[in-house]
Amino acid sequence: MGKKLTKRSEDYSKWYNELVVKADLAENSGVRGCMVIKPYGFAIWEKMQAGLDKMFKETGHENAYFPLFIPKSYLSKEASHVEGFAKECAVVTHYRLKNAEDGSGIIVDPDAKLEEELIVRPTSETIIWDTYRKWIQSYRDLPLLINQWANVVRWEMRTRLFLRTAEFLWQEGHTAHATKKEAVEEAEQMMNVYAEFVEEHMAVPVIKGVKTASERFAGAIETYCIEALMQDGKALQAGTSHFLGQNFAKAFDVKFANKEGKQEHVWATSWGVSTRLMGALVMTHSDDNGLVLPPKLAPIQVVIVPIYKGMEQLDVISERVQPLVKELRAKGISVKFDNRDTHKPGFKFNEYELKGVPVRLAIGQRDMENGTYEVARRDTLEKESVPMDGIVAKIEFLLKDIQKNIYDKALGFRAKHMTKVDSYDEFKEILEEKGGFVSAHWDGTAETEEKIKDETKATIRCIPFNTDNDGGKCMVTGKPSAKRVLFAKAY
Known part of the structure; x- marks a missing residue:
């Protein structure tokens, strides 16, 4: 099987990269930043898909498929959304190639320029909400609960197999509701579905919470998340669910007639997980000898x-x-x-x-x-x-005992790497020497959040739901803080 893996204690990043390739999960492709998922790796992803898809359908969702290309004008209709993705978009400008007259090879035909550029989808909100305008007229058409299994492109410059690639596989749910309450409940429900899947199938313990304003999905009013801890003490966002309010409905004029016949904009959510979960699976359980797979997802049990x-x-x-x-x-x-x-x-x-x-x-x-x-x-x-x-x-x-044992082991690791601090000096010391999740008070301002990120490389992973509401003082500014938040260095 060739030389042994680099030990995690020597170089965790190198260990991960070697393991993904040597265990036949994936490899880099001829396209910069894109990966080939090999049959063994894809078999694990198929099991993840099957488990999640069953849970989606049990909660009333249906699968559909929408175009890979999005007209540029669609993306610009929701201002914060386009701002969030503008720097990562791949753009199609022409529709034809031709042989160069000097015989040097194939060139883009300058006469085949598109009237409007097309964006290769970084996410599908805009094309889907343009479609929903045609599907929704009455309260009888709601709720609309749609999921899509697809690929997306976000032009990443620094890539790593499964964790960050220019193209990746995922699912994205997009739902429309008659009331704000229903949409919020949907977003929370899907966060819980993700948490259940990741804990029960992947055997990875997660913390549920909401993102800060600066970490929210572009165009969302609230982003719910599940955060996991890897063996190197770094956090990994394992799934997100977004309450979008009426932002997209207003941008794409998606209205419905309520029971009184009055026109209202619908309320929206979106939610997704990706092949990033494969990275989480590898990094949470595996050891210096190779992969350790939970029986529920192992291609060969x-x-x-x-x-x-x-x-x-x-x-x-x-x-x-x-x-x-x-x-x-x-x-x-x-x-x-x-x-x-x-x-x-x-x-x-x-x-x-x-x-x-x-x-x-x-x-x-x-x-x-x-x-x-x-x-x-x-x-x-x-x-x-x-x-x-x-x-x-x-x-x-x-098979049952291994599934339970690797979850318990990961849970024990997280418990040992969850630290409460009250001072900024202690915070920096823990991050440097121990890593993991650090629970600390924060004054709620974007300025303090940015200062901490700049000085320590740690971000607020989430404002957890299950934290004690022990009022205190921000570790940086000393200003009042309603509750603790979770910081960590992250992937």
Whole structure:
């Protein structure tokens, strides 16, 4: 499997980059800033999609698809929205190529200039709200609950696989409501859906809260978020949900006739998570040996490696293993019997450890004589011998236990890296020496927020919902503060 990974303690960033590539999750492409998601990585993303999509549909949402291109005039209709994305937009200006007259190759045909430039979507609010104007006339058309699975482009200059790429995959929900109350409830509901998915499927604990005004989505009145903590002590925003008020409805003239026949603008939300969740998954659980995947998202939950001498022995082992493979698959457990004769068992053990397969079974001649399997769990690397007649129950137990154990481990790490401070000096010291989330009082001004960011590189990750309302004084200015907020250095 090549040389071992760089240790997390030596260079966390290098460890992450190596792991994503060596575990066959993704690689850089021929297009600067864009990635190729490889089959193993995409299989994890497909499981994430399936889990989230089920939750969206259970809350009444439907999937649709909207154009990749957005007319420039659409983007300029909501002022704060365009300001938020202007520096990241890719723009299509021409629609045709031609051969250069001097034979030097293909050039853009100067006579094929578009009448209006098209923006490659950085997000779809504008094209969707232009469409909703045609779909919504009456209160009977509301609420409109639509989700889209798509790709978007934000022209990032400094990129990292999964965490920040010029093009990435995501889902974006866009909903329209008759009342402010319904829209706020929708935005809060979707934040909770994200939190449930990330904690129960990804086994990543999160903190729920709202963003400060300067950190809000462009065009939003309120941004709800879930924040996770990575093993290097940096925070990662795992999902956001936005209450958009009537900003987009007014910009695109989306009105409905209420029960009294009076025309009103609708109330809006949008919400999304992206392939950034893949980065969170890798960085929360994995170790110096490779990936550690939660069983609920692992493409292969159980791998069986035969240990044999000669094809005759392999045939006997295969015959013994097939009923187990069939039984596990019938129970919805994904299992792989690796009978490749091109690689030795030791190579296979290393490969599946690197790829984070939760449970590994080994079976050789002696195991068959003893009626046992050697069972190894990826999270703790513990091995034990398990009787064949109890193997299915053992696997079912392990898959649940590994899911719980890696969540508990991440929760314990976060608890150790959650620090309350009251002075700015202590704040800077904790950030430098310990990292993690720092809970501190802030006076609520953008000026103080910016000063802290400039001096420490830490940002306010969220104003958490579950914090104590212990009034105090801002650690920087000494001015009154209603409650603590969470700071961290972040991805």
